[in-house]
Amino acid sequence: MNDDPADAAPTPPRPSRAAGEGSVRIVGTAHVSAESVEEVEAVVDEERPDVVAVELDEGRYRQMKGETPDDLDPGDLLQGNTVFQFLAYWMLSYVQNRLGDRFDVEPGADMLAAVETAERLGLDVALVDRDIQTTIQRFWARMSLVEKARMVGALAFGVTDPRIAGVAFGLLVGVLLGPVFGLFGGALGLTDALLARVTTGAWAGVVAAMLANFLAAEFELRSVPGVFASLAVGALVGVAAFLTGAGVDAVTGLLSPFVVGAMGSIVLGLLVGFGVGLLAAVVMSVTGVGLAAEEDLDDFEGFDPAELTDADVVTAMMEEFRQFSPGGAAALIDERDAYIAHRLVRLRESGFSVVAIVGAGHREGIERYLESPGTLPPMESLTGTAEPGGVPWGKVVGYGVSVAFLAFFLLLAMAGVRNERLLTLFGAWFLINGAFAAGLAKAAGARWSSASVGGLVAWMTSINPLLAPGWFTGYMELRHLTVNVADIGRLNDLLSDETRPLGEVIADMFDVPLFRLIMIVAATNVGSIVASALFALYVVPQFFGAADVNVTQLMLEGARESARVVWGVLA
Known part of the structure; x- marks a missing residue:
């Protein structure tokens, strides 16, 4: 397997034709279609090209082959917008895996079939796709702030469990209510005595929860039920301290009135926000908001996988993003069309006969570039880190x-x-x-x-x-x-x-x-x-x-x- 047979060393495969007389046949596949797997095997076996080019980079190839995955670079992982890039990559991977489960086909089975068939026939394999990390970085950088917010919102309310989305919304409300209670608490009837009780209850609850969690860890009982139990213990102790007023004198004697009022307002705001979040979760569950992702997948129950050959899963989804994020779609689709076409043109000009296995959504763009190589953008414009637009x-x-x-x-x-x-x-x-x-x-x-x-x-x-x-x-x-x-x-x-x-x-x-x-x-x-x-x-x-x-x-x-x-x- 060579990353690029056209300049591989030390023993590159020999082209079967003279320089400039090579050929490229594009096979567009659906990454979760069993029919695509059969088509790939048949075409490669029939054509017996010099090179089988696949829409993979080195990292995805190794992962597909079951090799030990590379450890991620901590520096790259912790800097910049990597958290959001990771979420974008995870989203694409998750949706493709779910559709693969729905059709009982391993995602990427078409690429694996191409590689295994080439190896069985003694043909060389070329990895012609851009590194996925570069693609995701450029995808995220090209999106505007509004587009990113819309995408994250769609993920939160379309994929996340309604209970989680509701509580998260409630906590956001609570953070905003805290300052309001602090500044206008008097007008709202929030007395110093009430805020002192809230502060005391919060301290008692936090200490009790931490102690319960520590004991659970010491006795190896740590799990989600254990965490919930610790939170329940903290909540019960906090409520008891608030209702009885036990410990109020100690807390007010230890902390200044300013700190007591500040903490009480913040805690009260978070509690009210949490209640709002629970109510929002119930409403979302009843109305079905947050279940769209599951319903969309259910729509494929009676769907013929063969129809997916019109566009592969990732590209079909990103075509919808093109409506509000031309830059993001360009990085994920159009730039990769050009990148892959560059690699294929280079192989063709070297005299290689090539069968290229790509997602069907890329086929039209790649073939257009193969017909008119002069329209290809410079290769250097398709690589490296992209600067955010706007x-x-x-x-x-x-x-x-x-x-x-x-x-x-x-x-x-x-x-x-x-x-x-x-x-x-x-x-x-x-x-x-x-x-x-x-x-x-x-x-x-x-x-x-x-x-x-x-x-x-x-x-x-x-x-x-x-x-x-x-x-x-x-x-x-x-x-x-x-x-x-x-x-x-x-x-x-x-x-x-x-x-x-x-x-x-x-x-x-x-x-x-x-x-x-x-x-x-x-x-x-x-x-x-x-x-x-x-x-x-x-x-x-x-x-x-x-x-x-x-x-x-x-x-x-x-x-x-x-x-x-x-x-x-x-x-």
Whole structure:
């Protein structure tokens, strides 16, 4: 097997024809069609070409052949938008596997049949597709922010279990309600005594849940039922502390009124949001929202697999994306047409007779390029990392947060705010970021050492768009984890098992190193983002409100003083 027989070394196959007189026959297949497998075997056996070209890259070829998968590079895995690229790749892989199960054909069986038939006949095999990681990266980079949001939303409400989607929505609502309760709690009837009870109940519940989880781990009882039991214990203890008022005096004596009110408002907001999420989950289950993916697959029950030869599964799905993401579809379909055509033209010009096995959705585009090679875009434009199109809103927001944070403390200092007050405010920033980042990382399954590192650096990374606390947590976690591409197959197998309870499936998914790492990294970053939002929307107004200080007036005074200093230097 050679990646490209046209320039393979040291013993390349000899073409059967003179240079420039080669030929290419395209066989378009459906990646989940049994008929396609039979067609591939028959065409290769009949043609006996010099080379059998297949729509595979090196990584997918090795995985298909059952070789030991490559470990993933931690640096590549933790940087940039890799989490979302992984989700996009997983989505494509999962849908193809589900359709393969529906038709009782292993996804990629057509490619495997081509390779095995070529090997049986002593023919050379060429891998002519672009590396899948490059394709997914370019696919994600070419999508706009709105398109990415629509895609993630479709995944959340079309593939995710309604209960999970509903609770996630509720928690988002809860995060937004926390600042509202803190700022306008008095008008809503939220007394200091009520918030003190809520805070006490939250502390008691968290401690009880952690203790129950620790005992379960010590006695090797850790599982999803065990986690649920720990959460149930924490909830019962928290409710009991809230109702009885036990421990309120101790908590209010240990924490300042400001901290008690802040924690109580946040917890109360999350509890209300959780209730909203449960209600949303019930509504979604009753109305059928979130079951679209299953219904779409069920539509194929009476469908003839032979009809899939008009377009392969992945391309057919991505053609729908073309309606709202021309750039994303171009990276996944059009660029690969051109890339594969480049490889086939090169083989043909070298004098090789070629049978190319590609997804039927690529056939038309490739044949068009083979007929007019002069229309092919330069090969260098089809490889490498793509730069995101449009305004890089992520970087804009990231740098904006950094500038706003530095300007906030600088202007307060220029306005004459005392150092000890600034240190107190900075300490609140440090603690809130650390608590949320470390807490969510631990909830996602991180070790205490990894979660602690993410929490300790969260204050700094939340104001630096080039860093993320999840990277630090992830690198620490990788000391105990080894991730490879086979993990995606394990995840697909788990999601395809409809006989097991949801809790067991989720528990086993967290046992897959790649999924656990992605969730830990994402949870750490989300924790820091949420903490930063809460700090700006709730802590800062409450901090200065408690001292009866107008923060806006302070910022204006700081700006005027800064302007005087700058003018004095320039003058």
